[in-house]
Amino acid sequence: MGWLDFLFGKKTTARIAVAEAIDEPVVPVLQEIPVIPAVVEQKTERSKPITSRQPPPTFKARVSITDPILEVPSIGYFGFCTRSPSKRWVVSWMDLGAGRFVLYDSHEDKICAQGSAERPSRGSVADNGTFSLEDWRFGVSLSGTFLVFSNDGTEIIRRDLTANLLNSGISSTGRYAYCQTANTHDPETDGNKLCFFDIEAGIELFCVTPTGGWAESYEVDEEKGYLITRIRNVGAFRYDRNGAFIDANKFAKACLNSEDVGKSLRSTEQLLKSLQITQEQATKCLQVIEKARSNGADKDAYWGPQSLKFKGLAHEVLGDLPAALRAYDQALALNPKIGVKRKADSLRKKI
Numbered sequence: 392m393g394w395l396d397f398l399f400g401k402k403t404t405a406r407i408a409v410a411e412a413i414d415e416p417v418v419p420v421l422q423e424i425p426v427i428p429a430v431v432e433q434k435t436e437r438s439k440p441i442t443s444r445q446p447p448p449t450f451k452a453r454v455s456i457t458d459p460i461l462e463v464p465s466i467g468y469f470g471f472c473t474r475s476p477s478k479r480w481v482v483s484w485m486d487l488g489a490g491r492f493v494l495y496d497s498h499e500d501k502i503c504a505q506g507s508a509e510r511p512s513r514g515s516v517a518d519n520g521t522f523s524l525e526d527w528r529f530g531v532s533l534s535g536t537f538l539v540f541s542n543d544g545t546e547i548i549r550r551d552l553t554a555n556l557l558n559s560g561i562s563s564t565g566r567y568a569y570c571q572t573a574n575t576h577d578p579e580t581d582g583n584k585l586c587f588f589d590i591e592a593g594i595e596l597f598c599v600t601p602t603g604g605w606a607e608s609y610e611v612d613e614e615k616g617y618l619i620t621r622i623r624n625v626g627a628f629r630y631d632r633n634g635a636f637i638d639a640n641k642f643a644k645a646c647l648n649s650e651d652v653g654k655s656l657r658s659t660e661q662l663l664k665s666l667q668i669t670q671e672q673a674t675k676c677l678q679v680i681e682k683a684r685s686n687g688a689d690k691d692a693y694w695g696p697q698s699l700k701f702k703g704l705a706h707e708v709l710g711d712l713p714a715a716l717r718a719y720d721q722a723l724a725l726n727p728k729i730g731v732k733r734k735a736d737s738l739r740k741k742i
Contacts (some may be wrong), residue, residue, distance in 0.1 A: 458472070470492070480495070482599070511525070519682055521539065523570075569587050583604075585618075
């Protein structure tokens, strides 16, 4: 096998490679395993991956796993990989030449599924072998496809998105999956969307704009069907199966108390603009603002004037108009376009 064949695989008339029996020197870290040959991909819209569901033949292949790389020399395959929580299953993807992926069962020592996609990436696999992949796709437009397969390679979920994929995953038992898209400038696209899927039912449960922006990580409460988002410096918050953000109040309080200057001040702004804000809440906002300023907001070109603007709003709610005017004037001195000039002029006439 030539070097180019090793990197990209030999050219065949099918996009899904057929495993071949080989006779190569044994490498100590390699194992001989039976490989399921995949069938020729059928021509369908968007080149849907097709994999074999026939019983495994007696073909042999050597597999090498050195995290995070899985290699199957007999079919010219190597790619990144990740394991299931139990370590039994390994899903791998290859984005060199024609995109390919494989699923390996380490307990049975066999390749259980092979397939192709344009640009497969960021896989996840559950303890039952159900696995997900992101297809980052080719082209100049923002787009991606989220895919979920059973452990024999049968496609269960396909979600085409008009935005780049940012994150995705699957629950430990393989019951649920999720994906998050990146931002876009076009509000008509799927930018900044959080999607949640019931794999058992083969349906999308919801696709919403996430409160609080992108999460650092995700978990699934499989008993209740909740998607849990963990937001840096704020906490963990739940969405129910219908996409309702059931921890909205908890999130608002956590943001106010966050050490993250941006999150605390944004939460303060939302509260100050509420028509139902109480004097007690306005006092709390002032405390949050002063904490944010002491944590570095004053030194930030954006948050410095913004924090003074919010301070003026809080003082207005509390009825301290001279203090509000002083805060507005300080904000305008730092940023004349901050949007409180009319408020300041109006207060000057009242005092």
